[in-house]
Amino acid sequence: MYGLIGSFIATPGSRDALRDILLASTGDMPGCRSYVVYEDTNDENTLWISEVWEREEDHRASLQLPEVRAAIAQAKPLIAGFGAHHVVRPVGGVGLS
Numbered sequence: 001m002y003g004l005i006g007s008f009i010a011t012p013g014s015r016d017a018l019r020d021i022l023l024a025s026t027g028d029m030p031g032c033r034s035y036v037v038y039e040d041t042n043d044e045n046t047l048w049i050s051e052v053w054e055r056e057e058d059h060r061a062s063l064q065l066p067e068v069r070a071a072i073a074q075a076k077p078l079i080a081g082f083g084a085h086h087v088v089r090p091v092g093g094v095g096l097s
Contacts, residue, residue: 001033001090002056007083010045014078019047021078025071031058033096046083052090 010018022037029035031054040046053059062068090096 001096002053002059003088003090004049004051004053004059004086005088006049006085007040008047008049008079009043009081009083010047010078011080012045015039015045015047018075018078021071021075022047022049025068027067029058029062029065029068031055032062033090045080052096 008018008022019037019039032051033054034050034052036050038048038050040048051059053062063072
């Protein structure tokens with residue numbers, strides 16, 4: 001399995017709109033086992049995302065899906081910056097076999 005954990009810093013006042021864009025683009029993504037968007041409780045502009053994929057290649061392929069490309073285009077103006085970004089190897093847990 002392949003995993004990512006990272007944060008986006010929204011432009012002031014646009015976190016909710018960015019969150020909605022990120023959530024709307026999570027339909028059918030082949031190989032995606034988990035995609036969760038979190039609101040940071042200590043920073044009103046920060047969102048965290050954790051992702052679990054069958055393979056790294058599945059994640060790369062998802063970036064070419066029309067709905068994901070559209071979401072990226074919509075989200076770009078709302079992103080002030082990026083925080084932490086980690087590639088991880090999921091080893092199990094609830095929902096992962």
